[in-house]
Amino acid sequence: MIVMIEIGLVGVPSSGKSTFFKAATLKDVKIASYPFTTIEPNEGLAYISVKCPCKELGLSCSSCIDGIRFIPIKLWDVAGLVPGAHLGRGHGNAFLDDIMQASALIHVLDVSGGIDSDGNPTDNFDPAKNIQMLEEEITYWLLGIFKKDIHAYQKNPEKFSEIFLKRFSGLGITKQHLDTTLSLSGLTAKELLGFEDENLFRFIDKIRQLSKPIIIAANKIDLSSAKNNFIRLKKRFSEKIIIPTSAECELALREASAKQIIDYLPGAASFKIKSENITEQQREALEFLKNFLIKNGTTGVQNCLNKIVFDLLDMIVVYPVEDENKFARKDGKVLPDALLVKRGTTARELAYKIHQEIGDKFIAAIDARTKQQVSADYVLKNNDIISIRSGR
Ligand SMILES: Nc1nc2c(ncn2[C@@H]2O[C@H](COP(=O)(O)OP(=O)(O)OP(=O)(O)O)[C@@H](O)[C@H]2O)c(=O)[nH]1
Ligand SMILES: [Mg+2]
Structure with a gap:
């Protein structure tokens, strides 16, 4: 059976998750500049883009658009995660259960420095702080799930793997993830079953890294303060995949395309104006988008989706x-x-x-x-x- 892959959008409130989601799925979800605009999860179809082999083979094909093939994946947009979410701050972390099946996550990070870790407006916030915070909160979420079985582990330590996999297989965590983690973490089963918080955190953090890999969408790259932060992040976190994105520009382009104002294919580096009846305001907006693409290449949204599937998930x-x-x-x-x-x-x-x-x-x-x-x-x-x- 073909199982569609699922990707979750995570990040602090107001980082642009719903804007990214709406740009990728064109589903009409609420977007606003105050924290916790999204509470209930949004689920939709996004698309990976690849070159269709029809062109190379000289075939006439109705499954692609101009030789670009769009393959569906499931995308989830959830509430924002704030520091201390595992202790109940903000909207807690239980809503992450909705994206349990996700095989990877997109961390939508506001790199303009315009919001803090709680999603409130500020100046010059260092977005690097949110990278570690988010990873920690996701680990705490998994740790909370792990701890539900502590009594079962204590009663039947020899059944550790069995109990673990029963609980976690629904979260896309496999025996291979478990075995690799056990050998990489350097923890003996005895150390692990001592249930010291530090050992457990280390173990679950490794499981998280393997089973819920994260790509970072360095979002709001259209804002002037974003570029320098982005360059700093790339240097500091050279081991991570960080893609500059403007979810807002992608959304504007997709909406203009849906309204037949422009010809634009997601991921393209340019667009063509096709409607003659555009207002002065629309013309100015299109001029802004054109200059954005000239400067940045693409909006990064499609690139992010493609990279997560081909690079991160191999x-x-x-x-x-x-x-x-x-x-x-x-x-x-x-x-x-x-x-x-x-x-x-x-x-x-x-x-x-x-x-x-x-x-x-x-x-x-x-x-x-x-x-x-x-x-x-x-x-x-x-x-x-x-x-x-x-x-x-
Ligand atoms: N300049 C700019 N603004 C953006 C971009 N993406 C989102 N925004 C703005 O950021 C604000 C928050 O966007 P949302 O998409 O609602 O953010 P969210 O992460 O879903 O927020 P919560 O649902 O509260 O967690 C809105 O005012 C958006 O217009 C972007 O790429 N560039
Ligand atoms: Mg939202």
């Missing part, structure tokens, strides 16, 4: 087809599906992702480009077009 795109000669489904639709799978996925695993039965009755797979048969344990490459033969 996924690839594969195109299953039924007819390898026409690169199509049986009904003739060219390149009907684009699937995101983990790098390392094999042909047989792909068959299982399409359908349990196709996996069970797997006979062979054909690389549609070369028409060569590949084995069940052939490791798929990015952009592969694969036809799977299975028995009846």
